[in-house]
Amino acid sequence: MKKQFIALTALLAVLAGSLALHAQSATPGQGKVGVLNIQGAIANTAEGKKVFTDLQRKYQPRQQEIQRLQQEIQSIQDQLTKQGPALSDEEQGRLSRDAEEKQKLLKRSAEDAQNDYNHDRDEAINKIGQKMVHVIGEFAQQNGFTLVLDGAQIPIYYAAPDLDITKEIITRYDAANPVATEGAAPAKPATHSTVPASATKHR
Secondary structure, X not given: OHHHHHOHXXXXXXXXXXXXXXXXXXXXOOOEEEEEOHHHHHHHOHHHHHHHHHHHHHHHHXXXXXXXXXXXXXXXXXXXXXXXXXXXXXXXXXXXXXXXHHHHHXXXXXXXXXXXXXXHHHHHHHHHHHHXXXXXXXXXXXXXXXXXXXXXXXXXXXXXXHHEOHHHHHHHHHHHOOOOOOOOOOOOOOOHHHOXXXXXXXX
């Protein structure tokens, strides 16, 4: 439960549907196909890294509360196991009821925390994803791609390494959506002209 709650891999949700963007080709018959991993791209943008770091920080107190409840339940169970014969029936009953109530609270707290976390995570991913789709479309049009596919969504049994545009998309996304460091004033989004011409060339 703990690992599922804090693992970044659990934080990453798949964007609904496969990504297939048709763009204008530079010259008829010379269109290109690009492949990327949009989940990996989102997670590796500066904004994506900050989002997941902020989420972990936000939910750390609730995770600690869940761990505290688990420890209290374990302590009661240990007490019943080790001291059971020496305890009165009334005391055993009280401890058992206490453990049961804490179990219910633990279950409810864990489910609420996970649901809230998933909601915040998905909302953040969708926000980044929408902006990234725009970046992908612009990149495809500028570089003569007729199709861009998300390899994590569509089975691709072979693709030459030079078809992978994930790194280019991350670079362009970060340039267009700079993330300010803590305590610094938010940076202004970069204009398209700030991306070096060499960065738009498909490697």
